Amino acid sequence: MAFARLAILPTYKVVSDTIEREILAGRLNAGDILPTETELADQFGVTRHTVREGIRILEQSGLVRREAGRRLYVAEPHYGDLAPRLSRAMVMQRVTFRELWEVSMDLEPSAAAHAAGRIDADRLAQLRANVEATEEAIAAGASIIPLDVAFHILVAEAAGNRALLLAREPVTQLFYPALERLFRHPKTSAVGPRRLVEAHRRIVEALADGDAAVAREWMRKHMVDFRRGYDTAGLDLDQALDPTAAPPAAPPPRR
Amino acid sequence: MAFARLAILPTYKVVSDTIEREILAGRLNAGDILPTETELADQFGVTRHTVREGIRILEQSGLVRREAGRRLYVAEPHYGDLAPRLSRAMVMQRVTFRELWEVSMDLEPSAAAHAAGRIDADRLAQLRANVEATEEAIAAGASIIPLDVAFHILVAEAAGNRALLLAREPVTQLFYPALERLFRHPKTSAVGPRRLVEAHRRIVEALADGDAAVAREWMRKHMVDFRRGYDTAGLDLDQALDPTAAPPAAPPPRR
DNA sequence: ATTGTTCGTTTGTTGGACAATTGAAATATC
DNA sequence: GATATTTCAATTGTCCAACAAACGAACAAT
Structure with a gap:
């Protein structure tokens, strides 16, 4: 017989998955303020640093947001x-x-x-x-x-x-x-x-x-x-687009 | 006169933006191995921890990938x-x-x-x-x-x-x-x-x-x-989709 | 040929620390 | 009494130092 691969995830990933699950299940709703990093670290029993890495992932997927320097809140990904x-x-x-x-x-x-x-x-x-x-x-x-x-x-x-x-x-x-x-x-x-x-x-x-x-x-x-x-204009339809052309710049985040 | 708002970004964001720019500009190509976290920290003149937060962002956007525990390499987002x-x-x-x-x-x-x-x-x-x-x-x-x-x-x-x-x-x-x-x-x-x-x-x-x-x-x-x-089947066209229905599960990452 | 051992390298995680910024409360000013 | 100003605790952002865990490779043992 053969065993399936073990799904061993790094702690920061477990952190982000856990919070994500709470949001998707509706137990955390858009606008809700999350606990502070220190509190999260205490609750999960990990270091604040590990929590922060997890937060970076959630932030990137748009599920949580933070206006620089301020508390984290749940957001609807847009x-x-x-x-x-x-x-x-x-x-x-x-x-x-x-x-x-x-x-x-x-x-x-x-x-x-x-x-x-x-x-x-x-x-x-x-x-x-x-x-x-x-x-x-x-x-x-x-x-x-x-x-x-x-x-x-x-x-x-x-x-x-x-x-x-x-x-x-x-x-x-x-x-x-x-x-x-x-x-x-x-x-x-x-x-x-x-x-x-x-x-x-x-x-x-x-x-x-x-x-x-x-x-x-x-x-x-x-x-x-x-x-x-x-x-x-003599441009080639089948040529790759110009990667250097910058997309419209977003306004700098409020800080 | 008035000054425009300064675009002050947290360091980890600067780190991820910098690496991202190198990739998009083609100076780093898919498959290339990135320096180790310690080397990146030295080169950028920041802590390894800050580098790690930047890496989480890049990982999440699919630009870099890491098979758990191993070196980081540039990937094409799929x-x-x-x-x-x-x-x-x-x-x-x-x-x-x-x-x-x-x-x-x-x-x-x-x-x-x-x-x-x-x-x-x-x-x-x-x-x-x-x-x-x-x-x-x-x-x-x-x-x-x-x-x-x-x-x-x-x-x-x-x-x-x-x-x-x-x-x-x-x-x-x-x-x-x-x-x-x-x-x-x-x-x-x-x-x-x-x-x-x-x-x-x-x-x-x-x-x-x-x-x-x-x-x-x-x-x-x-x-x-x-x-x-x-x-x-008597289902309502205008009702929101069932959020509980899980998308097809991805296989656990190789580790 | 497979299994164990060792070792240097790199990632994952922890601890503690401190400056900078923020929000709000407390105080002073008009 | 309303409005500035100051103070202060809370929170984030960053740093430093350390160590355990996992990996790759080389090598020894069975």
């Missing part, structure tokens, strides 16, 4: 916490623009279609404001990329599907550098922004009308335009 | 490392079956369509074997769920799109418990498996023919069936 890590994984796997685009080609039009039936007045107003701001930015010659990214996030949020939101976020984060290069390129910088804002406008109109089919179709066209621009 | 955390985030956000299904309704048919043009003989054989095994399992009255999950992963892999693979994995992981309940339910257990295996068979045929449209359409039908089964 999309934004995980998306950067996914993006990084894709960069390291040398994912190509084509792969990202194919996924977006599924998710973005679908998000628009779902949004058509679910959007509320508030978000519709935000979208209209976004389109306005985009046109102003074009007139002023400013960068429209943050506005474009914001537009797509708004649409995805309006779709009322958190799984969709989570699936598309790491992908679109990686588009950022590609977009930058695209709108700086002479061949696409002239006509590109105008086509972009027109598509955005049509999508917003369709959402206002509650017309899912039209919203989907214009989003599709919009995505096709994006890819065509990439082609026109 | 889908499987991140998907469980995404799934957990969705559970905690009380994501509904409907949300998951909507996303799968986009990604699965699309995966099938892409796979039609890209699948190789080897994977096609694997898919055929999977369908065979599924039929045997039905005849034997065994659970077909692991086989179903494997089928969809095979199709997604055949699509040759890693971004797609990454996007769909956390979603389908959450389907697992739903599938379990579905196939145990008296109303769906009779006809469900037969329809499932027929759809799988049609999809494989379409992939063999390189017919993207047919592959997409059968996958779509297959997904619609899934949802209908959920309805028929």
